[in-house]
Amino acid sequence: MQRLFWRAGFGATPREAHHWARRGKAPTIRWVLNGGPSPAPRIGPARVDGHRLDPENEWSHDVLWWLDRMIRSRHPLQEKLTLFWHDHFATSDQDTPLMLAQNRTFRRHAMGSFPALLTAVTKDPAMLLFLSLADSDKEAPNENYARELMELFTLGRGYSERDIRQAARALTGFRVDWRENGPPRCFYDKESHATGVKRIFGHAGNFDWQDVLRLCAGHPAHAPFLVGKLWDYFVGTPIPGGTRAHLARTYRRSGHRIKPVVGEILAHPALYRSLDAPGLVKSPVMFVAGALRSAGQPIDGDAWGWLTESMGQQLFHPPSVAGWDWGTAWLSSNAMHVRFDAANYLLETRSLRVKEKATPVKLSPLRAVARARRAVGDPWTSSRTDAELLRVAHRLLTERKLKDGEWRQDRQERADMCQRVLRHLLLSGPDAQVH
Amino acid sequence: MARHTACDDFHRTSEAVRREYLGGPPLTRRQVLAAGIGAGLTLYTARAMPVTRVFEAAAADAAAAPNAPVLVSVFLPGGVDLLDTLVPLHDYGRYADLHKDLKVEASPLEGGAGLGLNPQLSRGVGGGIRGLFERGRVGFLPGIDYPDPDLSHFHSRHFWETGLITDRSAPGWLGRWLDRTGSPDNPLQGISMGYGLSPLMRSGRAPVAAVASPGDAGFWIRDVWGEPFDEAMKTYEKLGHGPAGSHALRSSRTAARLAKQVADRLEPYAEKDGKDPLASPVPYPAESDFGKRLRYLAAMISKPLGIRVADVQADGNFDTHDSQKELSGMLGDVSECLAAFQADLEARGVSGRVITLVWSEFGRRPEQNGSGTDHGAGGVAWVQGDRALAGVHSEYPDLNRLDDHDNLKVTIDFRRVYASLLEQHLGTDAASVIPGAGRLGRVSLVR
Numbered sequence: 001m002q003r004l005f006w007r008a009g010f011g012a013t014p015r016e017a018h019h020w021a022r023r024g025k026a027p028t029i030r031w032v033l034n035g036g037p038s039p040a041p042r043i044g045p046a047r048v049d050g051h052r053l054d055p056e057n058e059w060s061h062d063v064l065w066w067l068d069r070m071i072r073s074r075h076p077l078q079e080k081l082t083l084f085w086h087d088h089f090a091t092s093d094q095d096t097p098l099m100l101a102q103n104r105t106f107r108r109h110a111m112g113s114f115p116a117l118l119t120a121v122t123k124d125p126a127m128l129l130f131l132s133l134a135d136s137d138k139e140a141p142n143e144n145y146a147r148e149l150m151e152l153f154t155l156g157r158g159y160s161e162r163d164i165r166q167a168a169r170a171l172t173g174f175r176v177d178w179r180e181n182g183p184p185r186c187f188y189d190k191e192s193h194a195t196g197v198k199r200i201f202g203h204a205g206n207f208d209w210q211d212v213l214r215l216c217a218g219h220p221a222h223a224p225f226l227v228g229k230l231w232d233y234f235v236g237t238p239i240p241g242g243t244r245a246h247l248a249r250t251y252r253r254s255g256h257r258i259k260p261v262v263g264e265i266l267a268h269p270a271l272y273r274s275l276d277a278p279g280l281v282k283s284p285v286m287f288v289a290g291a292l293r294s295a296g297q298p299i300d301g302d303a304w305g306w307l308t309e310s311m312g313q314q315l316f317h318p319p320s321v322a323g324w325d326w327g328t329a330w331l332s333s334n335a336m337h338v339r340f341d342a343a344n345y346l347l348e349t350r351s352l353r354v355k356e357k358a359t360p361v362k363l364s365p366l367r368a369v370a371r372a373r374r375a376v377g378d379p380w381t382s383s384r385t386d387a388e389l390l391r392v393a394h395r396l397l398t399e400r401k402l403k404d405g406e407w408r409q410d411r412q413e414r415a416d417m418c419q420r421v422l423r424h425l426l427l428s429g430p431d432a433q434v435h
Numbered sequence: 436m437a438r439h440t441a442c443d444d445f446h447r448t449s450e451a452v453r454r455e456y457l458g459g460p461p462l463t464r465r466q467v468l469a470a471g472i473g474a475g476l477t478l479y480t481a482r483a484m485p486v487t488r489v490f491e492a493a494a495a496d497a498a499a500a501p502n503a504p505v506l507v508s509v510f511l512p513g514g515v516d517l518l519d520t521l522v523p524l525h526d527y528g529r530y531a532d533l534h535k536d537l538k539v540e541a542s543p544l545e546g547g548a549g550l551g552l553n554p555q556l557s558r559g560v561g562g563g564i565r566g567l568f569e570r571g572r573v574g575f576l577p578g579i580d581y582p583d584p585d586l587s588h589f590h591s592r593h594f595w596e597t598g599l600i601t602d603r604s605a606p607g608w609l610g611r612w613l614d615r616t617g618s619p620d621n622p623l624q625g626i627s628m629g630y631g632l633s634p635l636m637r638s639g640r641a642p643v644a645a646v647a648s649p650g651d652a653g654f655w656i657r658d659v660w661g662e663p664f665d666e667a668m669k670t671y672e673k674l675g676h677g678p679a680g681s682h683a684l685r686s687s688r689t690a691a692r693l694a695k696q697v698a699d700r701l702e703p704y705a706e707k708d709g710k711d712p713l714a715s716p717v718p719y720p721a722e723s724d725f726g727k728r729l730r731y732l733a734a735m736i737s738k739p740l741g742i743r744v745a746d747v748q749a750d751g752n753f754d755t756h757d758s759q760k761e762l763s764g765m766l767g768d769v770s771e772c773l774a775a776f777q778a779d780l781e782a783r784g785v786s787g788r789v790i791t792l793v794w795s796e797f798g799r800r801p802e803q804n805g806s807g808t809d810h811g812a813g814g815v816a817w818v819q820g821d822r823a824l825a826g827v828h829s830e831y832p833d834l835n836r837l838d839d840h841d842n843l844k845v846t847i848d849f850r851r852v853y854a855s856l857l858e859q860h861l862g863t864d865a866a867s868v869i870p871g872a873g874r875l876g877r878v879s880l881v882r
Contacts, residue, residue, distance in 0.1 A: 132757040132807070140805035144756040147810065151587055161586065161840055236683075277680025281687065310647065312630040320512070322589050325631070328686035332632040332645035333622060333693035337652060340671075340694070344657040354658075382684070384677050392670040396663050409661060417663040424656050425667065429674045430687035 001028060002380055003275060006282075006435035007234050008032045008266055009076025011290040014377060015039040026267075032077050033111075033263050043072050043292075046299035056096050060305025063315045066103065067308075068299050070289035081110040081258065083285070084233050086315070087323035089121050089153060091130045097183050098126040099316045111259040114226065114251075115217050118153070122213060123174070125186045131321065134176035134186050138194035141168040148321050149216060158221035159201065166198040167215075170207040217256060223248035227261055234265045236280045236327075243268070278380065278434040281330045284311035286435070287339060291427055294377025297351035307345065310338045331433060343428035352376065352423060359415040365393035368415075372422035381431045389425060393418055504822075504860050505736055507791040508609065508635055508746040511769065513754030514588065515795035516808055517815040517832070517843065519762055520556070521577050525549030529834040533801045537759045537808070544568060548827045550577075555767030559774030560717070563767075564819075567777060571825040574880055576816040578832040578846030584797060584812035586840075588754070591796040596634040598853050598869050608853055609744040610638030612861065612868050617641040622693045623700055623740045628728040628747045635746050644697045649713060649731050652694075652701040671695065700740060713738075716782040719775045725750040726772040733779040736789060743861075753795055759807040769793075777819065790820040790860050790881065794849070801834060801843055813843030816852065822860065824882045851875045 005012040046068035055065035085106040109117035128134040136142035173193030227247035522541035541551030598608030625643035675692030679685035713734035719726035751765035780786035798814030829847035854865035859881035865872035
């Protein structure tokens with residue numbers, strides 16, 4: 001169950017974990033996909049210095065705004081797929097209002113029809129500006145969008161340089177009006193569209209931008225490409241050829257809809273293999289949102305903005321049009337160090353803080369570990385980690401003879417510190433970085 | 436794109452070399468290409484795990500030697516345009532036709548074979564890159580690329596990062612050099628300056644690190660000190676060892692271990708009592724992250740940390756589809772930062788050890804579109820440093836004889852540059868890092 005909640009979302013809130021633990025896989029997957037009754041997260045809204053977020057104007061509040069959604073969502077899969085699309089159609093460095101509008105587009109289409117999403121994204125102002133499609137006109141078609149449309153958004157392979165150049169012509173016609181007040185206005189102008197016959201993937205016609213999207217979505221490489229990418233996002237182990245073909249069939253038969261494909265992936269046995277050796281790395285925002293959601297802790301400060309950036313994932317600013325490098329690339333020595341620091345910020349929150357003299361001094365090592373586990377949301381740990389945590393608790397909690405000159409805190413202080421150490425290691429250790 | 440199958444290094448190499456360098460199925464997306472999500476990198480790292488491999492003793496000694504040469508890679512992301520950077524004054528009329536609105540006025544480079552330099556490359560201490568060239572410390576490589584260029588950012592980067600023309604996953608060429616000659620226990624021998632590890636530096640077995648800010652690599656835990664803190668760190672270190680049932684978990688354990696090692700090695704250089712042992716003797720451009728990364732790197736190179744290879748990414752996006760007017764400004768920033776870096780290395784007395792290779796993943800279409808240029812071939816790179824051989828080391832592509840895609844013709848293979856640097860600067864047989872290096876030829880880059 002824990003596996004499903006992490007893969008389909010950002011971990012379970014304490015109430016969700018309790019509720020769904022007893023209900024079995026199939027009903028839980030149905031809820032993940034379709035929503036329905038489930039205990040509300042009961043995590044308060046984000047506050048920074050006691051104030052509500054101002055995502056359009058305050059630095060990093062856009063990031064906090066989305067993290068807040070991930071932490072409190074009653075439909076985590078939708079947020080998880082919104083993140084998938086943000087990475088898939090990676091757009092960067094555009095005005096915040098445009099980026100937030102694009103984010104709403106991703107969320108609205110997250111589980112629906114891919115062609116509808118592709119249409120919305122192609123005429124989305126942030127994208128039009130980012131990939132130079134705005135003002136790419138018949139006189140000088142710009143190839144930027146055509147190339148990434150095929151390579152990154154729909155096909156991966158199976159096209160030629162000639163296809164790109166012809167598609168660039170067909171895609172002309174979008175223009176931008178840079179206004180003095182307010183964000184730029186993008187519009188379509190037939191006058192700047194290159195009319196005439198284009199040849200794309202062996203088809204010929206007087207194609208326009210919608211024809212190009214239709215040709216890409218209908219290309220035989222598209223379905224296997226997209227379902228493979230979704231599989232990687234949720235499962236991570238190599239996709240068996242038969243599974244890819246099956247998912248591609250599901251996708252095409254559903255009229256290119258995302259939800260049926262994701263539903264099959266979430267129910268696939270491969271997702272539940274190796275429960276004692278998780279195979280995916282939590283991305284920085286998953287790490288942060290997941291730790292807070294699992295602890296039932298709202299956003300209560302702005303540190304998460306720069307912390308996720310320092311870990312290598314600043315939402316709304318992917319490093320390039322190819323999105324982020326997922327997987328073990330998240331785990332450089334430096335990023336691991338920042339995750340360790342992030343655990344200090346987690347330990348400062350209301351739900352995870354260990355106040356002075358708050359820990360019973362007579363707690364046994366075993367119960368000390370159990371107490372720490374409960375506080376951080378009972379995460380998965382390997383048996384090796386379990387043994388090491390118990391060992392360190394034992395060392396810190398039991399009286400032993402000290403060498404000469406060695407200074408030691410009193411029992412209460414050590415009990416508090418032991419609790420902090422255990423919570424910290426549960427949040428910062430290697431096990432906590434995978435799911 | 437399957438275009439590279441025929442001349443793929445994967446198919447050309449022997450089975451033994453393949454086992455050594457390559458793994459995984461053909462890649463189709465950036466995600467797999469760079470990150471190894473799922474299958475990509477599993478193979479080589481699974482092999483890489485027994486760290487018990489015996490490193491050649493001589494190589495380990497060399498890594499510890501205080502005067503060991505250092506190679507720095509500086510990546511200008513996006514594909515830098517050759518024409519507006521190293522301006523073809525010898526064919527200015529044709530250049531002005533191709534770059535009707537973009538063309539830059541450049542003054543000739545002395546000894547630069549009729550070429551001019553973007554005036555912004557004079558920015559910085561001592562006249563920036565132009566100043567360095569005039570002092571005999573820069574060697575330009577116009578027309579650099581590889582045969583049958585692929586105009587995808589991600590494919591091209593992957594080739595440059597791995598030093599292999601293949602769509603298979605592989606460790607980076609600098610990481611492979613460390614696998615071959617590096618130390619089994621010093622992660623600082625290969626560092627990416629920044630949040631994450633560059634694919635250039637990804638290794639099979641040699642430890643490597645990413646360093647964002649060497650001054651604060653230390654660990655602390657809120658409201659925990661003394662013995663409990665020491666015990667906590669001992670436990671953290673232990674969690675970095677031991678078996679792992681998945682590639683992800685293994686990577687996570689390794690990262691924890693490396694982070695701790697890096698912290699221990701950098702501990703003596705943390706700021707204390709308001710004194711920064713890594714403070715730079717020369718000023719860098721304020722507000723430049725690139726400059727900051729170079730500043731940290733120069734400081735670390737000057738300390739006995741055993742740094743052998745490093746990579747730094749420049750700020751800015753050189754993918755100037757519709758914004759080529761911004762290219763000059765970005766080059767100006769690069770010039771200021773790299774000139775400061777060289778001055779810093781000189782002031783610290785280590786400039787004789789360091790060669791920097793500045794590169795981008797491809798060049799751009801010679802004929803402008805409306806306000807910029809699309810992806811093309813035949814880009815620009817340069818080597819700089821005290822030991823760099825000054826001059827122009829490759830032929831400038833002929834603006835009147837373009838290839839079938841209206842792109843510049845490639846005049847030098849970047850792998851030839853790699854092979855030459857490996858041998859002339861790092862003193863390693865290139866074929867042990869770049870498969871088939873023998874047939875790539877060499878170019879003199881080091882004096």
